[in-house]
Amino acid sequence: MDAQIANAEAAVKAAEDAYQAAEDALEEANANGLITPTEKAALEEALQAAQDAKDAAQDAVDALPSAPAAVQDAKDGFQDRLDALTDITIPAVNDANENGVDDSTENPVDLATDLVEAAEDAYQAAEDALTDANADGLITPEEKAALEDALKDAQDAKDAAQNAVDALPDSADKDALQDRIDALTDITVPAVTDTDGNGIDDAVDAQIADAEAAVKAAEDAYQAAEDALEEANANGLITPTEKAALEEALKAAQDAKDAAQDAVDALPSAPAAVQDAKDGFQDRIDALTDITIPAVNDANENGVDDSTENPVDLATDLVEAAEDAYQAAEDALTDANADGLITPEEKAALEDALKDAQDAKDAAQNAVDALPDSADKDALQDRIDALTDITVPAVNDADTDGNGIADVIDDLIADAEAAVKAAEDAYQAADDALKAALDNDGVYSQAEVDALTENLADAQAAKDAAQDAVDALPSAPAAVQDAKDGLQDRLDALTDITIPAVNDADTDGNGIADVIDDLIADAEAAVKAAEDA
Structure with a gap:
């Protein structure tokens, strides 16, 4: 407190x-x-x-x-x-040209001339400041603020000069001074490009930060590979699972190193500070060394060195492992095919399962090949020969979210949607044409009726095409039926326009209803008869 x-x-x-x-x-x-x-x-x-x-x-x-x-x-x-604190009241300027003489007592032309010269000097100062700031191709926040101040000073000086010139009576002097003011052009203050004032463009700073992150990620990936190798070697045995994990760790490390190299290569070589950072990153990348992946010596992953194990027992274990892997691939294929659709993720999983099965089969084959001829060897070979690769089906549900609808059906839905939209547009066009005709004083020429008839025919043809597209959609799965129902509802909402009868049959469509034309003709005849009488 x-x-x-x-x-x-x-x-x-x-x-x-x-x-x-x-x-x-x-x-x-x-x-x-x-x-x-x-x-x-x-x-x-x-x-x-x-x-x-x-x-x-x-x-x-x-x-x-x-x-x-x-x-x-x-x-x-x-x-x-x-x-108790009261703001001061700032008085108005009365010595605009700062010559120590009250403006009200000074020759107006001299005063205006001094102020125009001061404005010219201020604009030149702003130009000079801009040139200096741009000299290194970078703009710091301080430079931007200084340029904004210089521009403000120049504009204020220009305003003061303009006020003084405006106060002059029309004359050659006034025109000449106005021309000088009109020639003053504001500088364009550039955006900041060196926020921290370190002499490096902010965009390059961002590149350096990205390169640092990429190099650090590569170092972490190589360390993770080293750690995985040390852990795998701890018991003196390397299983197929450990070898695969080490290969994956090495690949991840190499990919991270490649990404880091790309980021470092993308850095410019100037200024010197950037080159120094670039050289430092390169040294760190060059220090990254790939792990050496040891050979498998516990192929059946039973914790016993293969060289000390009964060869038949080892081969038997590996054949069983291959059979299990092939069965797993078969099960995965069955599951993936259950809904009749294959997503990209399912295809990738099946390819992985097939690869695992083939790798297990190769390991089993190597172990069986190493056995001397015997009934055991023949029996194991028969079991290997019975292993058949699954056929990985093509993707037929490629949507990012795997929407449970075959891509060919997705295409049909899209086509139906486009056809329904075209029908809606055609019906709207027919409605618009009818409204335009109705707005024409209720008089319909043959040409207008013909045009409306054509509009209706176009709309009906579009609706028929859309109906065919909707009818072609299957009723399953439920999502397709929902889409189909929605499209059908939209088609059902389309109503044919009612085309009015021609009531202006004149060849040129004179804009007068025929019944009125008849009345006019009758009146004309009556007037003529009266004139004749």
């Missing part, structure tokens, strides 16, 4: 000092009765600093608890001190 109070005291004191500094700066700026743009900017900065300090102090005071009473008393005292 005492620490919080002390922090609040320090924050309030800092705010008071900042407000006093702003007051002192205002007093100094006002000393000669003139305010320049530089002084105004300094006063704005001092006011902002004071307000920021006051906000920080307020936060510190607000954070104090309200009890015990002594703390509340301290809190109230701090608040009173903060409430």
